[in-house]
Amino acid sequence: MTIEPRVLTFPALDSATAAAHLRAELALDVDPDDLVRDLTAGTQHGYVVVETRTPEAFASAHIPGAINLPYRDMTPESVSRLDRDLVYVCYCESIYCNAATKGxxxxxxxxxxxxxxxxxxxxxxxxxxxxxxxTPIRSAPAPRCVC
Structure with missing residues (x-):
C-alpha cells in the first residue's frame, strides 16, 4: 500500500502560475533585512514606514523614521496630507497581529x-x-539575594 505524501495533497502549481503568485506576494511584503539595508544605506526614498499600532506602542519602540498612524484612526481626513505617490510600508507587533494588514x-x-x-x-x-x-524603558528591579 502506497501512502501519498501530505505535502502533495494539493498539487504544486505550474511554474508560470507559481511565479505570478509569488511575484504578487512579494509586491505586498517587505523583508526586515531589505528595510534595514535601505535605512542603513540612506536609500529610503519612494516609501514611508508606518506603525499602525497605538501611539503608546509607537512610543515604546518603533522603527527609525517611521510615522505613527494607528489603523483605527485612518480616515480620509487623517490621511489627506499623505503623498499619494509614495508607497506606505505598514507594520504592527508580529505575525500574530493583523494591525498592519488592517492599516x-x-x-x-x-x-x-x-x-x-x-x-x-x-x-x-x-x-x-x-x-x-x-518613552524610557522601565528596567526590572535588580535581583536581590535572600540567602
Missing amino acids: ALKLAGLGFKVKRLSGGITAWQAADYPVERD
Missing part, C-alpha cells in the same frame, strides 16, 4: 499604494535592528 487595507481602500513588513516590530527587534523610543 494597509484601509490605506489601499483610500487610494494609496501599500506593502506590509513581514514579522512586524517583533521580527525587527529579534534581528537586533535599531529602534527609537519616545
Whole structure:
C-alpha cells in the first residue's frame, strides 16, 4: 500500500502560475533585512514606514523614521496630507497581529499604494535592528539575594 505524501495533497502549481503568485506576494511584503539595508544605506526614498499600532506602542519602540498612524484612526481626513505617490510600508507587533494588514487595507481602500513588513516590530527587534523610543524603558528591579 502506497501512502501519498501530505505535502502533495494539493498539487504544486505550474511554474508560470507559481511565479505570478509569488511575484504578487512579494509586491505586498517587505523583508526586515531589505528595510534595514535601505535605512542603513540612506536609500529610503519612494516609501514611508508606518506603525499602525497605538501611539503608546509607537512610543515604546518603533522603527527609525517611521510615522505613527494607528489603523483605527485612518480616515480620509487623517490621511489627506499623505503623498499619494509614495508607497506606505505598514507594520504592527508580529505575525500574530493583523494591525498592519488592517492599516494597509484601509490605506489601499483610500487610494494609496501599500506593502506590509513581514514579522512586524517583533521580527525587527529579534534581528537586533535599531529602534527609537519616545518613552524610557522601565528596567526590572535588580535581583536581590535572600540567602
